[in-house]
Amino acid sequence: MSDVELQLCLALPTPDITKGFNSNNYHGLGFDHLKQTSCFGDRKKRDFEQALGNFSDECNAMPLLLWSGQPNEEDDNHKYRNKRTFTIDDMNDAEEDKVVGWPPIKSWRKRTCHHHHHHERAAGNGNGNGRSIYVKVKMEGVAIARKIDMRHYHSYQHLTNSLISIFTKNKKCDEHYNARYTLTYQDKEGDWLVAGDIPWNDFITTVQRLKILRLNLQTQPQTGPE
Amino acid sequence: MGSSELKRSKDSVSSDESARRSSFPDEVLERVLSLLKPHRDRSSVSLVCKDWYNAERWSRTHVFIGNCYSVSPEIVARRFPRIRSVTLKGKPRFSDFNLVPENWGADIHSWLVVFAAKYPFLEELRLKRMAISDESLEFLAISFPNFKALSLLSCDGFSTNGLAAIATHCKNLTELDIQENGVYDKGGSWLSCFPESFTSLEVLNFANLTSDINFDALEKLVGRCKSMRVLKLNRSVSLEQLQRLLVNAPRLAELGTGSFSQELTIREYEELESTLSNCKIMHTLSGLWDAKGIYLPTLYPACSNLTFLNLSYAALQSVELAKLLAHCPRLKRLWVLDTVEDKGLEAVGLNCPLLEELRVFPADPFDDEIVHGVTEAGFLAVSFGCPRLHYVLYFCRQMTNAAVATIVQNCPDFTHFRLCIMNPGQPDYLTNEPMDEAFGAVVKTCTKLQRLSVSGLLTDLTFEYIGRYAKNLETLSVAFAGRSDWGMQCVLGGCPKLRKLEIRDCPFGNAALLSGLEKYESMRSLWMSACNVTMNGCRLLAREMPRLNVEVMKEDGSDDTQAYKVYVYRSIAGPRRDAPPSVLTL
Numbered sequence: 054m055s056d057v058e059l060q061l062c063l064a065l066p067t068p069d070i071t072k073g074f075n076s077n078n079y080h081g082l083g084f085d086h087l088k089q090t091s092c093f094g095d096r097k098k099r100d101f102e103q104a105l106g107n108f109s110d111e112c113n114a115m116p117l118l119l120w121s122g123q124p125n126e127e128d129d130n131h132k133y134r135n136k137r138t139f140t141i142d143d144m145n146d147a148e149e150d151k152v153v154g155w156p157p158i159k160s161w162r163k164r165t166c167h168h169h170h171h172h173e174r175a176a177g178n179g180n181g182n183g184r185s186i187y188v189k190v191k192m193e194g195v196a197i198a199r200k201i202d203m204r205h206y207h208s209y210q211h212l213t214n215s216l217i218s219i220f221t222k223n224k225k226c227d228e229h230y231n232a233r234y235t236l237t238y239q240d241k242e243g244d245w246l247v248a249g250d251i252p253w254n255d256f257i258t259t260v261q262r263l264k265i266l267r268l269n270l271q272t273q274p275q276t277g278p279e
Numbered sequence: 280m281g282s283s284e285l286k287r288s289k290d291s292v293s294s295d296e297s298a299r300r301s302s303f304p305d306e307v308l309e310r311v312l313s314l315l316k317p318h319r320d321r322s323s324v325s326l327v328c329k330d331w332y333n334a335e336r337w338s339r340t341h342v343f344i345g346n347c348y349s350v351s352p353e354i355v356a357r358r359f360p361r362i363r364s365v366t367l368k369g370k371p372r373f374s375d376f377n378l379v380p381e382n383w384g385a386d387i388h389s390w391l392v393v394f395a396a397k398y399p400f401l402e403e404l405r406l407k408r409m410a411i412s413d414e415s416l417e418f419l420a421i422s423f424p425n426f427k428a429l430s431l432l433s434c435d436g437f438s439t440n441g442l443a444a445i446a447t448h449c450k451n452l453t454e455l456d457i458q459e460n461g462v463y464d465k466g467g468s469w470l471s472c473f474p475e476s477f478t479s480l481e482v483l484n485f486a487n488l489t490s491d492i493n494f495d496a497l498e499k500l501v502g503r504c505k506s507m508r509v510l511k512l513n514r515s516v517s518l519e520q521l522q523r524l525l526v527n528a529p530r531l532a533e534l535g536t537g538s539f540s541q542e543l544t545i546r547e548y549e550e551l552e553s554t555l556s557n558c559k560i561m562h563t564l565s566g567l568w569d570a571k572g573i574y575l576p577t578l579y580p581a582c583s584n585l586t587f588l589n590l591s592y593a594a595l596q597s598v599e600l601a602k603l604l605a606h607c608p609r610l611k612r613l614w615v616l617d618t619v620e621d622k623g624l625e626a627v628g629l630n631c632p633l634l635e636e637l638r639v640f641p642a643d644p645f646d647d648e649i650v651h652g653v654t655e656a657g658f659l660a661v662s663f664g665c666p667r668l669h670y671v672l673y674f675c676r677q678m679t680n681a682a683v684a685t686i687v688q689n690c691p692d693f694t695h696f697r698l699c700i701m702n703p704g705q706p707d708y709l710t711n712e713p714m715d716e717a718f719g720a721v722v723k724t725c726t727k728l729q730r731l732s733v734s735g736l737l738t739d740l741t742f743e744y745i746g747r748y749a750k751n752l753e754t755l756s757v758a759f760a761g762r763s764d765w766g767m768q769c770v771l772g773g774c775p776k777l778r779k780l781e782i783r784d785c786p787f788g789n790a791a792l793l794s795g796l797e798k799y800e801s802m803r804s805l806w807m808s809a810c811n812v813t814m815n816g817c818r819l820l821a822r823e824m825p826r827l828n829v830e831v832m833k834e835d836g837s838d839d840t841q842a843y844k845v846y847v848y849r850s851i852a853g854p855r856r857d858a859p860p861s862v863l864t865l
Binding site: 152153154155156157158159160161162163165187200 | 373375376377378433459460461487591592594640641643644645674699701703756758783
């Protein structure tokens with residue numbers, strides 16, 4: 054790991070979570086969260102907004118829509134932007150065309166791809182089926198997202214450790230120095246939640262996307278367009 | 280020339296002509312010309328003199344029509360009386376990407392009616408981007424008793440009922456090739472329509488169809504068609520079923536598997552492996568849907584003679600690809616998904632020195648965020664290892680001018696260079712400059728370049744380069760590029776062999792459109808959409824050039840003075856009469 058202190062926080066149900074986290078200088082949301090709300094064995098789905106709202110007074114919960122709805126910042130120069138329609142649904146459904154006929158992929162191949170990905174997503178039922186479960190991971194402040202196969206990991210711990218190493222490899226260090234992060238995910242129903250509440254096997258069957266959000270407890274969680 | 284002049288009869292030859300005539304009889308000339316296949320050569324032959332024109336038209340058995348509206352079926356039938364094989368292309372290429380309205384045209388039926396009358400012995404029909412209904416397929420099946428080969432690529436309008444008609448009636452069928460079409464799949468029972476006495480099929484490709492097929496019927500069909508050399512299955516066929524089919528068809532030259540992921544017992548795995556190892560003459564392999572890494576090794580023994588491997592439906596990882604390629608030393612053509620990433624492409628560079636064609640498709644094309652697929656590094660790696668590379672189609676999310684310059688230095692023989700940087704108008708990601716120098720390097724270095732697709736942030740400079748250097752360029756595709764009319768003017772003024780120009784979302788207007796007035800007659804077609812062309816500009820073009828068809832496709836709610844989508848093509852058949860109301864012919 055580079056000289057960046059990257060702390061990735063989860064609301065983890067198991068006591069082993071302190072391993073790999075430097076709990077001394079750690080004021081991460083997840084840990085406080087852990088202390089304040091008993092999540093061990095608590096299966097109830099917690100809305101991210103609600104979760105955030107439990108914490109320090111200065112930390113105002115940001116509306117859910119902010120980070121699932123913001124379009125990425127793009128180059129201003131191009132006409133095509135007028136034809137794009139960004140809606141929340143578009144952001145959540147990666148298969149929707151933003152510009153008609155672009156990229157130039159044959160309709161038939163698009164359908165096959167689409168079919169393919171839905172097959173993959175639907176395939177994660179139980180351990181017996183070895184099909185990969187590809188999930189996109191985006192880290193706030195980093196332009197390049199990654200795609201990972203959830204089947205490669207066997208626990209939240211394993212996942213977070215891997216994510217830490219993936220994302221510290223190639224990014225500019227300054228902004229992220231000593232930052233705190235929390236891992237969130239979008240489930241099958243489209244809701245964004247803090248990762249760590251549900252058992253790992255349930256998690257991998259429901260997760261659609263992952264997002265690592267930066268937290269700044271002095272003001273409010275850093276969200277918005279990247 | 281009137282048809283009376285062309286009537287073939289020794290008796291009606293004038294004495295002037297007999298003096299000039301060559302010393303061998305017509306029959307010999309025709310026999311010699313019948314051996315000449317390429318249609319361009321035949322066109323050249325027909326221009327030599329009247330005798331040669333006649334000999335050519337009487338000896339020709341195959342006609343290629345690149346734009347179905349450039350000529351009418353009556354004109355074709357009048358000139359070429361002995362045709363047995365027809366290739367017809369219809370809609371503009373951008374219809375593949377949903378840019379052409381659905382009822383635009385290119386219906387095969389009027390052609391079939393003429394062919395049924397004039398070419399009753401028609402054997403082959405190959406269609407690309409045509410509209411074809413079930414009724415037309417049935418008409419085809421019953422009208423031509425000698426019919427042998429049907430190939431449909433990117434067509435639409437038909438269902439599996441039409442295929443059932445073909446299977447039922449075409450007693451001499453050798454080829455049924457259904458690729459990438461918009462087929463309304465009503466189920467696989469069409470396969471049972473081949474009668475039990477039917478044994479002539481050599482090529483069967485139904486990979487396009489999505490529903491389950493009648494496997495029993497398929498197994499019997501493959502079993503009795505002993506000459507079968509091409510078999511491409513659809514995704515519904517399982518591994519175990521594949522194995523059963525292959526046992527009866529070890530001499531397949533081209534195989535498209537079905538789904539490559541069913542759970543197999545050890546015995547089933549070994550059986551599959553053993554059956555595949557018998558497929559020694561296989562040179563083309565495709566399909567492999569949902570391919571599971573653990574089953575790929577069953578393919579290894581069958582790969583030693585592979586020249587074309589199509590993995591574009593199998594989301595392989597880099598390691599899986601690398602292991603597979605180690606067994607494919609003779610590979611010339613490779614299609615993959617970008618899930619293999621740069622590491623996978625490094626393996627291509629290392630294992631496939633004979634590679635001539637590479638296509639890398641995006642597994643996740645519509646993601647707004649940048650996901651790692653392939654980058655310039657992968658393309659570079661291939662170029663270092665594969666000097667014979669001459670055809671590339673590459674979808675990526677980042678590229679640099681320097682990388683492309685190096686790539687074409689490594690591979691100067693590119694004939695087809697299609698680079699798609701998926702974010703429109705994206706600059707060189709390291710220098711933030713336009714990608715002009717990349718395409719400049721391509722056209723300067725690759726003197727044999729016939730086809731070019733450009734992308735990324737491009738100024739008019741790219742088009743200056745293209746106009747100045749791309750002297751063999753025939754097809755150019757442009758999107759979200761250029762700064763002014765000057766760009767398009769450079770291309771129209773500079774590329775002598777240009778035949779197809781397709782442009783979308785560029786700031787080219789009437790001045791650019793009209794600068795190509797004379798050029799369009801030497802081209803097959805021009806497409807311009809979402810540019811700055813107006814109706815007045817199009818009307819002017821139509822007025823000045825009566826032998827061009829100028830068609831404007833109207834969009835609902837768009838400004839009436841703007842010509843949102845323009846399609847211009849040369850034609851000896853005049854304006855078409857089957858255009859839908861949304862298409863205006865000027």
